[in-house]
Amino acid sequence: MRILKISEKFDEKEILERLESLLKKLKEKGLKFSIAESATGGYLSHMVTNISSSSEIFECGVITYSDKSKSKILGVDPEMIKEFGAVSDITARLMAEGIRRIADSEIGIGITGIAGPTGGTELKPVGLVYISYSLQDQITVDKHNFQTSRIKFKQKVLEAVITKLESLIL
Numbered sequence: 498m499r500i501l502k503i504s505e506k507f508d509e510k511e512i513l514e515r516l517e518s519l520l521k522k523l524k525e526k527g528l529k530f531s532i533a534e535s536a537t538g539g540y541l542s543h544m545v546t547n548i549s550s551s552s553e554i555f556e557c558g559v560i561t562y563s564d565k566s567k568s569k570i571l572g573v574d575p576e577m578i579k580e581f582g583a584v585s586d587i588t589a590r591l592m593a594e595g596i597r598r599i600a601d602s603e604i605g606i607g608i609t610g611i612a613g614p615t616g617g618t619e620l621k622p623v624g625l626v627y628i629s630y631s632l633q634d635q636i637t638v639d640k641h642n643f644q645t646s647r648i649k650f651k652q653k654v655l656e657a658v659i660t661k662l663e664s665l666i667l
Contacts, residue, residue: 507652515659516548522666523554523604530662531557531600533571533592535583536610536626538562540651541658557600561592571595571607582621584609586638589627597631605631606658612650626654630661 523530532541542558545551559570564583567573573591581587589607597605610626617623624644630637639661643653 507649507656512544512652512656512659513547515663516544519659519662519666520545520548520551520554523662526666528604528666529554529556529600529602530604530606531555531596531602532559532606532608533567533596534558534560534608535562535567535592536612537608537651537654541606541608541655544655556602557596559596567592567609571599584611584621584625584627586627586629586640589629589638590631590636593629593631593636603633604662605629607631608654608658610650610654612647613644614647624650626650628654628657628661630665632665 534541539558539560545555561567561570564578567578567583567588568575571592572595573588577587577591589609592607592609593605596607607629608626611617611621611623613623622642624642626641626643628639639657641657643650645653
């Protein structure tokens with residue numbers, strides 16, 4: 498499991514400032530991005546669009562909450578979901594690749610997890626989330642476990658994505 502420095506307290510003003518700075522850096526590098534969200538239900542797309550002029554680099558955001566939508570919209574092979582589960586490294590990877598492809602963006606982000614408070618198992622506990630980043634020449638998947646309330650789970654995923662993108666584009 499990857500360890501990121503994620504703050505205990507969510508400071509929305511600070512997060513929006515970091516997000517705005519990140520978007521400026523992406524714009525300077527000519528990089529557009531797209532997000533396929535499952536466990537976060539559109540929260541990341543919502544926060545990105547709170548930044549003025551985000552439309553210049555934010556290509557697309559989709560919520561693929563069901564397995565069927567992951568397959569139909571993003572092209573995730575249903576057999577992979579059946580074999581590894583909707584909440585898995587491979588599903589996150591395929592979501593990121595799918596959104597990057599259909600949106601024709603340089604960066605695709607795929608997020609799948611279990612926000613809770615129900616739905617967890619011993620092997621896949623509540624708070625588990627896989628976040629995948631598909632870039633033109635690489636793909637990575639980070640695994641986290643944010644055991645907290647649903648909204649705090651979404652906030653922590655947002656912060657993890659910002660932190661990772663900051664490290665990827667610097």
